[in-house]
Amino acid sequence: MNASSTQGYPRTAVWELTLACNMRCQHCGSSCTNKSPDELDTEAALDLCDQLADLGVELVTLSGGEPLLRDDWDRIGSRLSEKGVRVNMISNGWLLDSDTASRACEAGFGNCAVSLDGTKEVHDTLRRDGSFERACNALETLRQAGLGSAVITTVMQDNLALLPKMRPLLEDLGIQHWQLQLGMPMGKMTMDRVIAPEQVEEIVSFGRALLDSSPIQPVLADCVGYYSHHHQEIRKSYFDSDHPWQGCNAGKSNIGILHNGDILGCTSIRAPEFVEGNIRRTPLSVIWNRPGAFAWNRDFSVEDLGGFCAKCRYGEICLGGCQNVKLTMTQSLRDNPYCAYRTQVEELSPKIHRMRNVDQLLDRARKALAMELFEVAETCLLQANTLSSDNLDILQLLGYAHFRCRQYEKSRDINEQALMIAPNDAYSWHGLGNALAKLGNIPEAKQAMLRARDQAGDAGPLLSEIENDLSILMGGEIQTTNMQNTSIR
Secondary structure: OOOOOOOOOOOEEEEEEEOEEOOOOOOOOOOOOOOOOOOOOOHHHHHHHHEEEEOOEEEEEEEOOHHHHHOOOHHHHHHHHOOOOOOEEEEEEOOHHHHHHHHHHHHHOOOOEEEEEHHHHHHHHHHHHHHHHHHHHHHHHHOOOOOOEEEEEEEOOOHHHHHHHHHOOOOHOOOOOEEEEEEOOOOOOHHHOOHHHHHHHHHHHHHHHHHHHOOOEEEEEOOOOOOOOHHHHEEEEEEHOOOOOOOOOOOOOEEOOOOOEEEEEEOOOOOOOOOOOEEOOHHHHHHHHHOOOOOHHHOOHHHHHHHHHOOOOOOOHHHOOOOOHHHHHHHOOOOOOOOHHHHHHHHHHHHHOOOHHHHHHHHHHHHHHHOOOOOOOOOOOHHHHHOOOOOOOHHHHHHHHHHOOOOOHHHHHHHHHHHOOOOOOOHHHHHHHHHHHHHHHHHHHHHHHHHHHHHOOOOOOHHHHHHHHHHHOOOOOOOOOOOOOOOOO
């Protein structure tokens, strides 16, 4: 294995074998039509198989276009299998007959996914007349051949409401896995077909219902999430363990390969500025291990987030979800509106803004903080602050909520406002010290912590927290990740 010890190796790869396709799907993200003249030939493709194995890749998914339009698709699959790499395929099913299924089995394919995007009328309209029947026949053929099968549905306005109608058919066909993914405005897919952010929860809820009432295992693609209770239950069921979403894997544990040998982090993010190299000119291991490669995602951190994602309680591990969704929907990597957890939180905002009772808002804020729903608490406290701007209890909690939402400048400002009302308040000095430390102002953070200690007296848990944070600062540790102002009043 040639991968560097610092970056590790890509566990999975998605390989776009060809742009050739026997359909002209209205939602095709790659605008596939005919074979490209610069498509890798068999010799180059087989050499790439060897390089993928040498790099340590564990699973390769062959896609297109339509991969079955390449005469050597099974030679490529067989080469990967011989090298110990698991191999799957995504097909539209048109050419998938019993002979094709037998070739796939002989080549060592473990699974074949067939695209199915609605009931017969909708699927045929989106793809091609007769394609629905061909896809269903392909799935039945896979079952008879004993080859693992799955269905991939690209969810859009055309078919979101049809998911329940598709379920009985897929159950009758013995489908083991059903992957649901978002249609994004790229390639031929137009914006009017894209579902609204609040409709993501409909997909997640539908998938969760399958867990209780169907033999089909729902699979939420990386573009569908994140961190709602149902989303986490589906991931736990699929991975058979706690396996929370931990950010986009493009260029980290996944590698994308285009038909011409261009190397990407993800085949969906295919603009020229995201191409890291080409295997015709540079060995794959060199591309993968090059310093600065895939920096747009490898170096992406919580500090690069904006909007709701910047203050989300899951921001540090989620990193804003799927990078392709952010790019296609916002032309930026900073914020992701297509998040089930976010929409659940934002649905509460109008209700909170209608509240006029400060005590009720404080009570809700305290409950939200206890449940670590920091964004909800922040909204409650901001509303309370508009109703009572000089209330020390509100300011103390708001400073804390801002801090936990990583809004350190706001936390600093609110704590300073609280200290104008109560100059000897140990809690606010402590909060100010933590905010200043996070902002990198260590000298002033130390002074604020010393003031907090002086004012705390024998205030039990608060004094212990102040002394702990002060010892970190006095020890010269600039990394203040453990300083979280954890007391909730």
